Amino acid sequence: RPEILIGHAHSIHFFTRYLIAHGIDDVRFASILSTAETLLPAERRDIEAHFGPVLFDRYGCEEVSLIASECDAHDGLHVAAEGLWVEVLGGDASTPGRVVVTDLINRGMPMLRYEVGDLATVASGPCSCGRGLPRLGRVFGRTTDILYTPAGAPVSGVSILDTFLIHIPGVKQAQIVQDSLDHVTLRLVPAESYGQPSLDHLHRALDDVFGPEMRRDFEVVDAIAPTARGKFQFSICELDPAQIPPA
Known part of the structure; x- marks a missing residue:
């Protein structure tokens, strides 16, 4: 059996959740190396709760x-x-x-x-x-993951995911796309518990981050495809630079 697991951060997290969901407890590694994507604190907690303190994050570029x-x-x-x-x-x-x-x-x-x-x-x-x-x-x-409030204040897409989206019941995966300064679309992969309470929670969370002026649409989808390089992109900013107020 391999002693070291190397993979994209989110993929390792999905793999861990799969093992837990199917009661598989005999897959162990001496070290797990997370790379290519931002490792979220909640993902680290889940991975280390299952495998122990063997997770090491790495950062690099091509x-x-x-x-x-x-x-x-x-x-x-x-x-x-x-x-x-x-x-x-x-x-x-x-x-x-x-x-x-x-x-x-x-x-x-x-x-x-x-x-x-x-x-x-x-x-x-x-x-x-x-x-x-x-x-x-x-x-x-x-930096291309940065979104903006209607007033033009920058918001880190990763911080949005880490702050509230991963804690919302009924949502397995999400992606937020901003196409104008006052509008976002939130794509959701629902879990079994998805329902109106999930939407109410999402509305409150978006109000907290962007303000009630931010218009929003929700799209429920079966899956959110990774990029061509196999990475999951949580936030996508489609704004033209001319639309962003100067800092």
Whole structure:
């Protein structure tokens, strides 16, 4: 049997839920490496509740490969500073900023201050593991996942998912699409318990995040297809940049 499981964050979570739902308890791993997608706190709790504290999150991109990864302390992600210079523009320990990387090894096609398109925070203070590498606090996903309130305030799509959508009864999967500054469409894959209480909860949650001025439609679907690269995109912003008020 394999000792290490490597996969997309959401896929590992779906796999864990499948094992739990079918009472399969003899599948175990020495380590589980989550990559390619933002690992949500609720997903981590579910995975570790079933497999134990063997989950390690990693962050990277196609252009420079591995950027940062967790250690045994699970307190942020250590930057692979031996070969990369990583900056978080406009960010700190509490505010996400834009991730910019410089590849110090690639001499064939140098990447100088390349903006990856992701948002992350910076971890403060030394890690208890003793490593001196700089750390990212949390990776929040693509800048293209950012949605906006009718007033033009940015809202992280990942934070919406993490804050309330995964806690709504009757909803197995969801995707939110913004096509204008005052309108979103929420696609839902229903669970058996889906009903009017689920919709009432969704309306309240959307009001809390976007305000009651945000118009919304709900589409109940059988499944939400992943992207061509196998990733699940929770939030999609279709706004033209000209529609977004200046910060």
